[in-house]
Amino acid sequence: MGSLLPNTRRSSLFAPLLSIILFCCLIGLTSASSSLEIRHEHHDEDVGPYEQNFTNDEEIDTVLKWHIGIQMFCWGLLFPLGMILGLVRSRFHAPLQALGCILTLLPGNFLGHHHGGRSFHSTAHSHFASYMWWYLVLQTGFGVFLKLHVMEGTRVRRAVVLAHGVVGKSFPVVGWVQMIFGGIAALGFCFGEHFGQCLAHFIMGSAFIGYAVILLIMLRLGAGWLARRKCSQEYIDSWVIMVWGIVNTFTEHDFFRKSNHWSHKDMQHVSLGVLWWAGGALGIFLGRHGKRNVVPGVIIAMTGYAMSAHAQSLEFSTTIHKLFGFSLMAAGSARVIEICFVLNDSPSPSPSSSTPTRAFQHLPPYLLVLSGLTFLSATEEQMQWVAGSGMDATTYANILFSGAFVIYLVAVALVEGYEWGARPQEEKEGDVERAEGGGGGRTIWGIPVPSVVGGMGLFPGAGRSLNGRERGEEMRQYESVAMEPTTTSGTRSSHSPPDSGFGEGRVRLDSMQEDGDRRVFDLGEEDEDEGDDKYWEEREAGRR
Structure with missing residues (x-):
């Protein structure tokens, strides 16, 4: 036992030392990135309202494509996966987040300021990036402070623990916003008179996708949380719908100014706001004491009907808006069927071997992701650009279907990764497979590993977990x-x-x-x- 003490002390000192080195490197890289932005002069030009934000008409070069790919990988997959590992207290949490910081700062940021081809004026993407570097520094600083184990039991440490958790769980949201800004900057949209319309499309589209992810989390992990509060999912949904409807009613047409002119879009949008707060109030009343109700699903379906009949200036745009409306109607109808006929007005049970998640329950969240992605991709400038490229509506719809599948795949994989890490399952499948001469009880993601692969030591046996x-x-x-x-x-x-x-x-x-x-x-x-x-x-x- 005495021979093990030196190794233990060295390992206990290694983690804080590595964290301090990483923190210092991160501050240095942030300062360097700021100087790079200063040298990259065309990112600082601000010419006011214009139709596009390009300084030239060249194509996006390979260097900039690598920048886009690396940043999408880091903020769309690597950082969210690191967040999941942090939630399940995995020892791989800190190394994975450190890898993400290195990738996003070194090749990601460097390539974004050393590309040729298309050049850009100052955009929300470039401004938000400068804040994100300090966001990373702040989170890394919190992690280093906690690893040093100083000020144990004090209010300062408890505050840092809370802040570290809040900032860490906001990584997917921050990454999503920056990726949206990046897409806008790359295509040169949403400037001048198009700003308001883009804002509405991107906020509402992201809200539908966020709602789908929340439904997925509540479906797989929220049963106990709702049961402890004696609350139904529809009760929470109805509150959000009602508040959003009130805001929408008084912002789509300026009621605080004397204006007698009402366009057909003003009438449609204000009437949708009234529909939401009126229906939301009914859903709140019916959802008391944990009772299930169909009002949120009905409101979503009615909103889809209104959007499917939303007239547009381009026939291509009208077709895509119909797809958006039909997706919403299908999502609302599927939600009603799930509550009334799949669950029989009962709460969603916690997934287990005896009560697995029903296959039909994945349909409403996916359709909401599809609806949100379609609305995100249906601004006036996007429709003009796609229609001018010669692409037909069917091809564009297939791209949206595929994108929705990818987004939902990432969301489901992250949620199931949390379930796998937080609640280890009995290795019944591994025992059966071992009895039949398989891989010694080794499994990966619930799939038995063949004995040839399992014998190579790539996967842990029945007595050990993946983290050792x-x-x-x-x-x-x-x-x-x-x-x-x-x-x-x-x-x-x-x-x-x-x-x-x-x-x-x-x-x-x-x-x-x-x-x-x-x-x-x-x-x-x-x-x-x-x-x-x-x-x-x-x-x-x-x-x-």
């Missing part, structure tokens, strides 16, 4: 769960023996479920993981 921890202690908590038939209400089966231990196992599994979803819905991190086995031993001791 022994699973014996983690899996012992499942041993008290009796393998007896149960009812959906959680009561003992009529033919189960009195001493089957069913009640104790049920309480323990419920406790694990609550611990998992609380980490998703709480803003900050209530406890800290040192990155070693001590954290898991303390959790197991607490359960006993």
Whole structure:
């Protein structure tokens, strides 16, 4: 045991030292990026309202394409995955976030300021990028402070823990906004008189996609959170719809100025606002005490009908707006069917081996993603640009369908990654596969690994997890769960023996479920993981 102490001390000193070095490098890179922006003069030109933000008509060159690809990979996949690893207290959280910072600052930022081809004036994308570097520095500073383990038990440390959690969970939102700004800058849209219309399309489209992601999270992780608050998903949805409807009613046409002119768009948009706050109020009233209701789904379908009949100046634009309306109508109808016929007015159960997520329940979120992406891609300038390129509406629709699949795939993968990391499952599939001469109980993403691949040591065996921890202690908590038939209400089966231990196992599994979803819905991190086995031993001791 004594021979192990020096290695332990070296490993405990290595993480804070590496964090300090990374923090200093990050500050240096941020200062360098600021100087690069100063040298990259055409990014600082501001010529006021204009139809496009290009200083020349050249094509986007290869260097700029690499910049776009690297940044989309970092902010669309790498940082969100690092956020998930942080939520499940994985030891790979800090290395992955450090890799993301290095990629986004070195090749990503450098290529963005050393490209040829098309040049740009000052845009929201370039301005927001300067804030994002300090955003990364702030989050890295929080991480370094926590790794140094100073000021333990003080209010300052608790505040830093909370701030680190809030900033970390905002990474997907910040990355999405910057990617939207990047698309606008690359195509030269949304300037001059087009600014207001772009703002409406991008806000509403992003809101639909965000709503879809929230529905997915509540579907897979939010059952316990809603049950503890005796609240239904429709009750929350109705509040958001009502508040948004009130804002929309008084902003689409300026009621605070005397104006007798009402365009047909003013009438349509204001009437939609009235529909939302009136229907939202009804949904709030019907959704009291955790009751399910169909009002939010009906409002979404009605909004889709209105948008499908929204007249446009271009026939191409009219067709795409019809696709947007039809997608919304399908999403609202699917939501009503899910509540009334799939769930029979009952809350969505927590996914498990006995009550898996229904396949139909993935349809409403996907259709909402499709609706949001379609609305994002239907501004006047975009429609003129696509129609002028010779692309027909069917091809454009296929691109939107594919993009919606990719976005929903990333969202589902992240949510399931959190489930996999937060609640380890019994390796029943691995045991069966091992009995049949398979890969020794090795599985990856729930798929048995063949013995030839498993024998290479690329995947952990049945006794170890992917992060190297022994699973014996983690899996012992499942041993008290009796393998007896149960009812959906959680009561003992009529033919189960009195001493089957069913009640104790049920309480323990419920406790694990609550611990998992609380980490998703709480803003900050209530406890800290040192990155070693001590954290898991303390959790197991607490359960006993």
